[in-house]
Amino acid sequence: MTSIKDKILQRFLEAGGEPISGQQLADELLVSRTAIWKHMKALQQDGYTFDTVKKKGYRLLAKSNKLDxxxxxxxxxxxxxxxxxxxxxxxxxxxxxxxxxxxxxxxxxxxxxxxxxxxxxxxxxxxxxxxxxxxxxxxxxxxxxxxxxxxxxxxxxxxxxxxxxxxxxxxxxxxxxxxxxxxxxxxxxxxxxxxxxxxxxxxxxxxxxxxxxxxxxxxxxxxxxxxxxxxxxxxxxxxxxxxxxxxxxxxxxxxxxxxxxxxxxxxxxxxxxxxxSSTIGKHVRATTLREVIEGEAIGITEVGVLEIRTATGEIKSVYSADIEV
Ligand code: BTN
Structure with missing residues (x-):
């Protein structure tokens, strides 16, 4: 359920910089003017900046830097x-x-x-x-x-x-x-x-x-x-x-x-x-829990496992490793 504060914010983001009055918000969201004022303060504390336009209400000037x-x-x-x-x-x-x-x-x-x-x-x-x-x-x-x-x-x-x-x-x-x-x-x-x-x-x-x-x-x-x-x-x-x-x-x-x-x-x-991918075709060094494998990364398999061709021509499958390129 979206909170009243989030609904107010949503309205300002949709308004694209146009002012909205406190009374209009109160009527739309069925809450008191005082409640709107408190939520506006909370939004400012979250980093949103508003100014007030005479007889028209609040206007969103800048968004918060938060990932809300x-x-x-x-x-x-x-x-x-x-x-x-x-x-x-x-x-x-x-x-x-x-x-x-x-x-x-x-x-x-x-x-x-x-x-x-x-x-x-x-x-x-x-x-x-x-x-x-x-x-x-x-x-x-x-x-x-x-x-x-x-x-x-x-x-x-x-x-x-x-x-x-x-x-x-x-x-x-x-x-x-x-x-x-x-x-x-x-x-x-x-x-x-x-x-x-x-x-x-x-x-x-x-x-x-x-x-x-x-x-x-x-x-x-x-x-x-x-x-x-x-x-x-x-x-x-x-x-x-x-x-x-x-x-x-x-x-x-x-x-x-x-x-x-x-x-x-x-x-x-x-x-x-x-x-x-920037791994395939490169000479890599793969450190697994059991061994270090060096060679050319030739591709991944049908299930995403890395395949490395070593200097002896052997192809080794790597399921999990740290890779240095
Ligand atoms: C890695 O490169 O080793 C993986 C790093 C993953 C970091 C993210 S940040 C969000 C999530 N929370 C954590 O504690 N780790 C992952």
Whole structure:
């Protein structure tokens, strides 16, 4: 159920800078003028700026920089994904919050998003830096009808969705996928994907697709030692990015490609993945839990497993690894 505050915000976003009177809002939303005034104060505290136009009412001057549900909803075109968004100023990790929500039976496509995380984590339990208000730190809970062994393929589905969303919102760079879960721009990491699942032996209850995307950081926001390996969309585009618009596009592509995957299998996703990959054809060093494999990355299999041809000509399959190119 949308709150009165969200409904007021929605009205201002739709009004496109035109003034709306407090009385008009009160009449439309069936609440008192005092209640409207309190919600207006709360919106200002959230970072929205208004002025008052004599005899006409309030006018929205500037949007908040926060990734709130209403701003994302104005751009959303999905049937399911992002229809319920839990937005926080700060959480430990959106993955942890998502696990709690799954226990209470949340719907397919529910999103947990935070302005910052105090215990964000990446693959292999590595810490993930989540700069305040600069990136997109979010987990989407989905409930596809697939088997547990198919879950890793969703990392590749997600990578393809991220690439398409980046291409649509930015024109000045070409993002690429480094197997299995990194999005690179000009060779530097811009986003990472962490796919987790809640499952029984033969059935997935839910997938938690965590994505950390460096969106509006400037060079100086990254520690010196990361300058040569990390970047943001804004750095590469030379322009600040509308995070709400980007999230809505990403959710749109994720829903589209997830549905294709569930209906048609991995083959159509594989084609899109290969077209955007920067791993295939390269000499790589893959560090798995058991061994280090060096050789040419020759492709991914029909289920998304990376294949490497070693110096002896042997072809090795890699299911999970850290890749150095
Ligand atoms: C990686 O590259 O290792 C994956 C990074 C995933 C980070 C995201 S940020 C949102 C979600 N919450 C977390 O704690 N991790 C994921």
């Amino acid at each position: 549900e209403v701003q994302i909803a104005t751009h959303l075109t999905t049937a399911r994904y992002g229809h319920k968004i839990h937005h926080y100023d700060e959480v430990d990790s959106t993955q942890i919050v998502a696990h709690e929500l799954i226990r209470s039976g949340t719907a397919d496509g529910t999103v947990v998003i935070a302005e910052t995380q105090t215990a964000g984590r990446g693959r292999m339990q590595r810490p993930w830096d989540s700069a305040q208000g600069r990136g997109v730190w979010m987990t989407i809970i989905i409930r596809p009808n697939i088997l547990p062994h198919q879950a890793p393929q969703f990392t590749l589905v997600t990578a393809v969705a991220l690439i398409h969303a980046m291409r649509e919102v930015c024109q000045n760079f070409t993002p690429s996928i480094k197997w299995p879960n990194d999005i690179l721009i000009n060779g530097k990491k811009c986003a990472g994907i962490l796919t987790e699942m809640v499952a029984e032996a033969d059935r997935i209850q839910a997938l938690l697709i965590g994505t950390g995307i460096n969106v509006n950081q400037e060079q100086g926001d990254f520690p010196e030692e990361l300058h040569h390996i990390a970047t943001s969309m804004a750095i590469e585009e030379s322009e600040k990015i509308d995070r709400a618009l980007f999230v809505a596009k990403y959710l749109g592509y994720l829903e589209q490609f997830s549905d294709i995957y569930v209906k048609e299998g991995f083959a159509p996703i594989k084609t899109l993945w290969e077209e955007a």
